Amino acid sequence: LILPFVQELDGLGIDTDAVLTSSGLVRETVRDPNVFVPSIVIHRFLEDAARTAGQPYFGVMVGERLDLAGWPPFVDAVSRATTLGEFLIRFIRSAKDEATSARHSLEVGAVHTLFRERRTSEQGIAPAQNDAFTAAFTLGVLRRGAGSRWNPEQVQLTVCDPDALPDGYLGIGIIRGDRMGMVVRFPTEWLF
Numbered sequence: 001l002i003l004p005f006v007q008e009l010d011g012l013g014i015d016t017d018a019v020l021t022s023s024g025l026v027r028e029t030v031r032d033p034n035v036f037v038p039s040i041v042i043h044r045f046l047e048d049a050a051r052t053a054g055q056p057y058f059g060v061m062v063g064e065r066l067d068l069a070g071w072p073p074f075v076d077a078v079s080r081a082t083t084l085g086e087f088l089i090r091f092i093r094s095a096k097d098e099a100t101s102a103r104h105s106l107e108v109g110a111v112h113t114l115f116r117e118r119r120t121s122e123q124g125i126a127p128a129q130n131d132a133f134t135a136a137f138t139l140g141v142l143r144r145g146a147g148s149r150w151n152p153e154q155v156q157l158t159v160c161d162p163d164a165l166p167d168g169y170l171g172i173g174i175i176r177g178d179r180m181g182m183v184v185r186f187p188t189e190w191l192f
Contacts, residue, residue, distance in 0.1 A: 004065075005046060008049075008053075019049055025037065025041065039102075039121070040123065042130070047127075047128065050129050057164065057165060058132075059128070059130065060133070060169070063134065063136025066137045066140075068137070073098045075094070083192055084191050091104065102117050102120060102181060108191065109188060111187070112187060115183070117181040117182050117183075118181045122179065123180075126160045129164060131161065132165050134181075135157055135165065135182050139155070142190065145190055145191075146187075149190060152171035153173075155172040156174075156184070157172055157175070157183070158175050158176070159174065160176070160177055
């Protein structure tokens with residue numbers, strides 16, 4: 001989760017190492033897949049990164065630019081899925097191996113489906129940039145998967161802090177939720 005933010009800070013010419021250090025991290029740590037970084041440290045880093053970059057929508061910016069084919073939780077889904085439903089299921093299965101602080105699920109109903117990221121513990125701070133990041137890449141996946149059926153008025157997003165997304169973002173409905181994770185509701189027919 002940290003690496004795309006580090007790359008974006010680097011691209012902006014910001015002293016990324018100073019931001020990492022202020023969160024008790026070093027560049028080598030975030031590149032090592034065998035090192036465990038507690039979720040509170042990650043969330044503080046993401047919030048500090050947004051503040052340092054002067055970008056209140058930093059999580060959205062990073063999420064929209066994320067190379068899904070190169071980010072470990074998406075590699076299998078990008079290479080093998082043929083429908084939106086299969087893509088989301090493959091992502092959910094892969095994500096469980098990449099992170100321990102959140103679980104993803106798909107709740108399929110006759111009319112609407114809910115895609116959830118649910119954190120495994122209560123957060124000491126509002127993980128607004130994390131929710132915004134997850135929302136941005138999830139909505140990008142939904143838009144591509146829905147194709148010509150995409151209708152933003154049929155999408156409802158719940159995040160801990162709607163202010164971490166631009167007003168009127170993508171024309172979808174955005175509501176405030178708790179700190180336990182984001183939820184996107186969309187038409188079930190898009191899964192096919």
